[in-house]
Structure formats: C-alpha cells, structure tokens
Amino acid sequence: MSSTHFVLHDPEGRLDANLPLDRELHKALVKAALGWTAAPGLPPADLQQIALLLCGTARAVAADVRRVADLLPGDHAARRPAEIAAARERLRQEENLVLETAQWLCDNVMPIKTRSASSYAVKHLIEDATGIYMTNGVFIAAALIVGYPFRYDEPNVLFGMSRRDLSRLR
Template sequence: MTRNRRRKTAIRARQAETGTPYLVARRQLAEPASAAPASAIKPPAGVEILPPLASWTRPHDCRWWAETTAAHGPLMAVTISGADRWWELDDLAREVAGAIQDRPAQERGLWTNHGRYYVTKREHLAGIAAALDAAGALPRLTVRAVPDASRCEHTSCRRRRGEPPVQGTAIRRPATPPSVVFGPMPSLTEVMEQHPLLTYFGFGVSWRRGQTAEERRAELADGRTMLARYEDSVREIADWLRDNVTPIKTPTVGSYGMKHVVENTIGRYVSNGELIAAALIAGYPHRHIDGPNADFGMSARDVDRLRKAARTA
C-alpha cells in the first residue's frame, strides 16, 4: 500500500471513529496533540504579528483557510513594503520558505498570493525575519496571523464541520449602509509608493519560462517608469471617474473592463495601469488578488449607463 493510500485509510478510520467530516479528520491527524498552537509561538525580536484582515474572515474564504492549514500546518501572511530592492527582498523571503521561483513547481514550498500578502508556513517566520534583518530591511516586513477556520461561527462553516448552527445569532444589517465618501486625492507618486508592483500595464510583470529575477526587476522598473510619464493622463482619468462613477463599498468592477469603458467615452487609448492608478488616486475601494488586474468599488448602474452611452454615440 502506498503512503498516500495509508494516509487516506487512516483519515477514513478517524472519520468513522469520531463522526467528523473528512477534512476535520485529516486536520486532526496532521496536528500532533502535543504541538503548541501557532498563537503560542513567540515571534522574533522586532516582529509583531498583527491580527487577520477583516476581509479574510468571510464564509467563502474559510474553506480555503481550513484546507490550506490542514495541508501545511500553522500559517502566516507576510508582505514587504516599499519598491526599493523589492524583488531582491521578496526572493530572500521566498528562498527561506523553499518557494523560490527557479525551483520546479512541484518542489516549491507554500507561497500563495492573497491580496497584498503572501501566505506561507508559520515555521518560516524566524528565518524570513533573520534574512531581512541581515539585508537591513526588517522594518519593511509586515506579518499577520491568519483566521482560525476551525473556530469560526459561520453557519455554512459549522455545517461543513458537522457542527450544529449557533442559535439566536441572526445577522442584523443596518437599514442604510454607510456610503463611501471621496477624500483628498493623493499624487501618482504617492500611490506608486503604496503599490510597489503597479506599472503601466497593471500589477506585476508577466512570467516567462527561463526569465531571471534580474530580468523581472528590470521589466518592473521599466513599467513603473513608463507609468510615471503619464501622470497628467492618470489625473485626468481620476477626475473623470469621480465626475461619472459613484463609489460603492464592495469591489466588483474589473479594471480591464473599466479601461475599455473609459476609452470608448473619452476617445483615446487608456492602459490597464493608467486606469488602476487613476481609480486608486480617486479613492475607490479596491481589491487585488492576483495577476495584472484589480477590482474596484464602482456603481454597476453607472458603469452600464456609460457603456450604453458609448454604444449609441
């Protein structure tokens, strides 16, 4: 019997013994009873572990957190701020986690993009902190804990774990949700400092087989230099967005589709990076999961109106 079959047999035996769902039984076997919880492990000097972001605790995220924790053990989320030497520092952290991109995919350690953060094993924190400290960049490291999906009280999550729903916990929603109000507009330089992967083409660079880290850094620098040249255009688009599209709290409108709406309305080419930078300057709520595009909190009614107006013009 192969090791994988033996593991599955053990999980099913545990499932039959305890009456728990398959994923819960797998997690119970993966976590030794004597192991200290992740929260009990003291972080290295100079590193503070912040609580999870509120957006990570939604019900549809819990299954991913539960499955990833069951497969890899205690997790954490890390990000490195600032654009200077970002690729070099990112490679240092990846190397500690065994996730350097030059390694074959099947041999890489866990290093999964989750918005601005990367999720990896909690056991790598000390090594990542030491590597960045040696490079003089420890203050640029931000670490967050991840949600404990085995303890959440969402009805759907309790059902998945084979637990009864919590009684008397009806969700109370405000009669009128608070509106999003535009604030002062930052400069393009400030936005690019806050988003070190933002370029003329969107977030990050396209991955190509055989491409070195130095080539990726050069491509990223070229894309950011190119975006900086379009500051007047970006500001013009930001003003236009504020005048024509109402902000909402939930990011649902994709940047790539929205750039075409702007192009068809103002009558000239707009790059994906210009649109993203303009929306960030304007102050729309945003979400970037992976790839070059981002989602923004823009009124779907206003976007549909602009699309129809462009088609009939």
C-alpha cells in the first residue's frame, strides 16, 4: 500500500481558505517533535520539511481562527483572544524585519534605565532613518529581543533608550 503526503508551505497564505487540514497527522507530528530529547538523527532535508509542514499548518490554523472570529459578535468573549492570535501570526510573518530591526537597534541605540521612549515615536524615527515601514508590533518585538528596559503604556510600550542616540535620528 502506497501513500502520498504533501507539505503545506504557503507563506503568503493563499491556500488557507481552500485546503482542509489532516489534523490527526499534524497532531502526531507535533507530539513526536515535542518528544525529542536529543537530535532525532534525521537528514537536514527531512527536518526542513517537518519545519515547513508545521509552519504551514500553524498559518492555516491561524487563518481558521481569524475566519471564525470574524463571524463572532463584537462583544463576544472569544473575539479578543482570536484577534491576539491573528496578530501574533502576522508578527511571525515579519520575522526577518523583526530581526533586522533588532540588529539595527543594537548598532544605533544604547539602552538606559529610564523608560521614556515611546514605541510608536521611535518606530517612526527608525522608519525615517531606514526608509523601511514597520508596524508598532514589529518594533516592540525587536526592542524586547534586544533587551531594552520597558514598561507598558497601552497601547504602546515605553523603552529605556538613549535620548542622545534618538535625537541623532531626528
């Protein structure tokens, strides 16, 4: 008996509305991967295929959550967690920009203890300096990766960033 399996790799999310998931296959794969206590001894190409499958599945599940959440009334208790899950997925799709921004911050802005630099304001300074658009979430994720001191000032975050370094960007 022969079987064919396809790896779901759809970084643009074009297939998510039309492709049903074999949830049992994916649950078994996740359970196996999480159970590894050492390198599994698989060839790198197999590990890459597993990673692509799991990432594609995560995107498809996130799209399912978004579609169902859009059907909920605005005041439904499950709507906010669904919106947060969708926002996390959008942020995952910006991983390279987050990492590039983190590196740029390391190279250009020293950390300080005083948490007074608004994420929204600094994001605009970086956009002006680099010519690259980013969301506030991308900037916040990058600054957290770098390790700047922070405190929440919803909907933004205040970071401990050198005023002198930020002034040079103006």
